Amino acid sequence: MRFDKLTISQARAGLKNKQFSSTELTKFYLSQIKKKDAAIGAFITITGEVALKEAKNVDELITNNQELPPLAGIPCAIKDVICTKGIRTTAASKILEDFIPPYDATVVAKLKENHVVILGKTNCDEFAMGASTENSAYFPTKNPNDIIRVPGGSSGGSAAAVATDMCIWALGSDTGGSIRQPASLCGVVGLKPTYGLVSRYGLISMASSLDQIGPITKTVEDAAAVLDIISGHDPFDATSTNIKKQEYRKALKVGVKGLKVGVAREYFSQGLDGGVRKVIEKAIGKLKSQGAKIIEVSLPHQEYALATYYLIMPAEVSANLARFDGIRFGQPRDHFGDEVKRRIILGTYALSSGYYDQYYLKAAKVRNLIKKDFERAFRQADVICGPVSPTVAWKLGEKVDDPLKMYLSDIYTVTANLVGIPAISAPVGFSDGLPVGLQIMAPHFREDLILQVGCNLENG
Amino acid sequence: MNKSKKPKIDIDYVTKLANLELTPKEIKKFSKQLPQILEYVGKLSEVDTKNVSPLAHAAGLKNVWRKDEVIPSLTPQEALANAKETHNDLFKVKAIFDAEP
Numbered sequence: 001m002r003f004d005k006l007t008i009s010q011a012r013a014g015l016k017n018k019q020f021s022s023t024e025l026t027k028f029y030l031s032q033i034k035k036k037d038a039a040i041g042a043f044i045t046i047t048g049e050v051a052l053k054e055a056k057n058v059d060e061l062i063t064n065n066q067e068l069p070p071l072a073g074i075p076c077a078i079k080d081v082i083c084t085k086g087i088r089t090t091a092a093s094k095i096l097e098d099f100i101p102p103y104d105a106t107v108v109a110k111l112k113e114n115h116v117v118i119l120g121k122t123n124c125d126e127f128a129m130g131a132s133t134e135n136s137a138y139f140p141t142k143n144p145n146d147i148i149r150v151p152g153g154s155s156g157g158s159a160a161a162v163a164t165d166m167c168i169w170a171l172g173s174d175t176g177g178s179i180r181q182p183a184s185l186c187g188v189v190g191l192k193p194t195y196g197l198v199s200r201y202g203l204i205s206m207a208s209s210l211d212q213i214g215p216i217t218k219t220v221e222d223a224a225a226v227l228d229i230i231s232g233h234d235p236f237d238a239t240s241t242n243i244k245k246q247e248y249r250k251a252l253k254v255g256v257k258g259l260k261v262g263v264a265r266e267y268f269s270q271g272l273d274g275g276v277r278k279v280i281e282k283a284i285g286k287l288k289s290q291g292a293k294i295i296e297v298s299l300p301h302q303e304y305a306l307a308t309y310y311l312i313m314p315a316e317v318s319a320n321l322a323r324f325d326g327i328r329f330g331q332p333r334d335h336f337g338d339e340v341k342r343r344i345i346l347g348t349y350a351l352s353s354g355y356y357d358q359y360y361l362k363a364a365k366v367r368n369l370i371k372k373d374f375e376r377a378f379r380q381a382d383v384i385c386g387p388v389s390p391t392v393a394w395k396l397g398e399k400v401d402d403p404l405k406m407y408l409s410d411i412y413t414v415t416a417n418l419v420g421i422p423a424i425s426a427p428v429g430f431s432d433g434l435p436v437g438l439q440i441m442a443p444h445f446r447e448d449l450i451l452q453v454g455c456n457l458e459n460g
Numbered sequence: 461m462n463k464s465k466k467p468k469i470d471i472d473y474v475t476k477l478a479n480l481e482l483t484p485k486e487i488k489k490f491s492k493q494l495p496q497i498l499e500y501v502g503k504l505s506e507v508d509t510k511n512v513s514p515l516a517h518a519a520g521l522k523n524v525w526r527k528d529e530v531i532p533s534l535t536p537q538e539a540l541a542n543a544k545e546t547h548n549d550l551f552k553v554k555a556i557f558d559a560e561p
Binding site for chain 1 (some may be wrong): 469471474475477478479480481482486489490493494496497498500501502503504505506507509512513514515516517518519521524526534538539541542543544551552553
């Protein structure tokens with residue numbers, strides 16, 4: 001039995017059919033981490049004891065032929081910006097190097113109810129700020145496809161862990177692309193849910209109107225399985241929406257015949273690497289051959305999306321990171337890394353008297369225009385497909401000294417956060433030997449369409 | 461906004477507002493990087509936003525209420541567990557006023 005390369009679906013079947021135990025599975029993945037993580041640097045904290053304890057619980061459930069929740073006994077990893085009670089949570093910052101949360105994030109509580117096995121906390125850019133995981137105050141994570149390259153960010157640790165089979169699936173968070181971009185660069189699936197679908201309670205806040213927690217998995221089917229568990233209204237998160245719970249796995253069986261796939265001309269401009277472009281066009285071509293209708297749409301304000309994001313996000317960051325006073329928890333504020341300080345300063349400036357109208361308020365208005373662009377586009381198309389990242393993974397150190405250059409990697413992903421719509425990165429090929437992800441976006445709460453398209457690409 | 465001049469940012473003033481202390485090295489580095497970023501985001505001034513209202517919550521959620529009922533929360537011990545200094549179940553902070561003898 002090959003324990004690596006297992007998907008959630010396969011692991012669940014194996015556990016239910018008593019082909020193997022959760023303890024065997026967990027021991028295997030802990031040994032994978034021991035073997036591989038020195039070279040990759042995906043984990044900040046490894047929780048072997050906790051993991052094996054839960055695995056034992058699950059094995060007892062199986063032995064007693066009790067009902068097994070969908071994700072029970074299946075080893076996963078959690079991005080270190082998500083609070084886990086009693087387990088060190090650092091946000092990859094020196095500020096929180098000895099912070100032990102006294103509570104679980106709602107998503108963690110849901111996973112624990114499901115008897116999920118948590119292997120550890122994964123590395124990321126400090127406070128989720130970055131596109132390469134190089135801003136981690138601890139160490140950079142390497143891209144498993146080529147270890148001199150970045151895994152992307154900010155959920156680089158989670159993406160690398162899934163890509164190297166150090167866990168079966170992981171949780172990440174996405175504010176401007178931080179789930180989708182590392183998924184694209186590492187060759188795995190990463191889904192950012194609709195804003196409000198997944199509770200942010202216990203997620204160390206970066207930008208409150210943009211943040212979402214989401215799954216990073218090996219397959220689209222697995223992403224649906226995780227979404228089923230982590231989504232849902234939470235009274236502890238006043239921004240979470242109260243809509244009827246959907247069964248995302250139903251969407252996986254639907255074909256794409258007649259589905260209108262929008263392709264925005266603005267996504268295929270100069271900045272897009274030629275090799276990446278070819279892979280994306282091939283994937284869209286595949287959808288066409290499966291019966292989808294390809295429609296050209298326009299998103300006229302796309303060129304302003306990044307500027308809008310890099311005003312709204314730092315502004316919200318400056319407010320959210322004010323809580324780190326070194327008194328109630330954490331180290332003093334001089335322990336922040338460079339990128340965090342830059343964004344706090346930018347945000348404070350954009351909100352300050354005399355500049356608020358020109359910067360923050362202006363950006364909030366352009367945000368509305370971007371939303372209207374998408375409303376118009378979604379009247380013509382069911383989903384919108386395009387690249388996730390303008391390039392494949394770049395070399396470590398290549399962009400660290402040029403913040404603006406680093407920001408430009410987010411150019412295709414920030415819009416989904418600004419508008420609040422769901423978006424996925426699905427691996428669709430390679431360019432120069434490095435993974436390329438296709439981005440699929442849908443209207444609010446239409447994760448079913450995304451999963452439908454993603455699954456067709458995966459299985460077709 | 462004057463587009464021909466590179467935007468200037470009073471780093472000393474802003475860092476005071478943000479309760480951040482920068483080293484001289486950081487001030488030098490940020491003084492170069494921040495105006496570049498501000499120049500980039502400044503291109504929003506090209507967009508006509510007359511009669512456009514600002515967008516806050518993506519799904520338009522407003523005024524989410526709950527009953528004014530007390531429910532279990534953190535115990536004082538849990539809440540204080542990560543503090544550097546505590547005193548009588550309270551967070552200890554630096555004095556703002558000098559104590560009168």
